[in-house]
Amino acid sequence: MAIRSRTSAPRSREAGKVDDVVAMLDWHAGNHGVRRLREWAHRALAVRPGERAIDIGAGTGSETHRLAEATGEAIGVEPNPGLRSVAVQRSRSARFIDGDTLSLPFDDGSVDVVWCERVFQHLADSSKVAREVARVLRPGGRAAVLDTDSGTTILYPGDRVVGEAVACSTLDAAVDPYAGRKISGHLAQAGLEIEDVGSQALHQDGTSFNWSFVRMLADTAVRAERITAEQRDAFLDDLHVGAEQYALHMSVTMFAVLARSAHRRQLVLAQLRRERCSPLLHRVVFPGWHCVDHRCGTIGCGLFEGV
Incomplete structure (x- = not known):
């Protein structure tokens, strides 16, 4: 290569x-x-x-x-x-x-x-x-x-608003x-x-949950003042309870x-669709074909038909 x-x-x-x-x-x-x-x-x-x-x-x-x-x-x-x-x-x-x-x-x-x-x-x-x-x-x-x-991150269970604030920390990563x-x-x-x-x-349950990562996200949410330390602690407690009940989801x-x-003709065609017709380019790339782009006015330039 x-x-x-x-x-x-x-x-x-x-x-x-x-x-x-x-x-x-x-x-x-x-x-x-x-x-x-x-x-x-x-x-x-x-x-x-x-x-x-x-x-x-x-x-x-x-x-x-x-x-x-x-x-x-x-x-x-x-x-x-x-x-x-x-x-x-x-x-x-x-x-x-x-x-x-x-x-x-x-x-x-x-x-x-x-x-x-x-x-x-x-x-x-x-x-x-x-x-x-x-x-x-x-x-x-x-x-x-x-x-x-x-933006699709989900954390459950726990307070929905707090969970969304914690999940928002993934946007900073x-x-x-x-x-x-x-x-x-x-x-x-x-x-x-x-x-x-x-x-x-990409699902994590109680058997594969990355607790240190989630704790980091929660701490980030506290530092950003999206939630309080008390809300963080309560939310993490809810997650632990969820894990014990096999209900944990991230x-x-x-x-x-x-x-x-x-292919080559398709690439040129895409370019011609974006730009005004180029009669010279038409004659070189599509010789002898009929142009259906009425802006062009070139007989036999070959745009579109036959591609």
């Missing part, structure tokens, strides 16, 4: 906290909802031997490894050197490189399959990554983009906490065709969007 000269990438995770990040990623990978959604996305991508695949924001490399097993050639792009080292140790079948998600080190149209999981939430403008995905995909290439949407709901729009605006959208609730929804790069 042709790879452009590497550029320095922004470091979104501190190297000194690699062990904590790895533990979090491993815990996330073990969640039943994550596993189901990943499986659904992999089946839809239907990666074939000989295809070229990349994993943007590869983390510990679990999905890069799976792509490599299917295609024989997969590259994980991970800017954090600590995580990249873990990925190399865990997967001998995939390759891992440094890289900037906003300027991927790959040539235009050089990739068949793109996997991008929980990257959009770390960026203020994830539309730039969507454009990079569209740029590197070959005509007909496929992409799976997955991310959570913190990501640069774009609403990334999940924006994926389709970003990919479509980048010129990709949306083929399907899936979702899963969830957030994760979305997966499957998209495909349009």
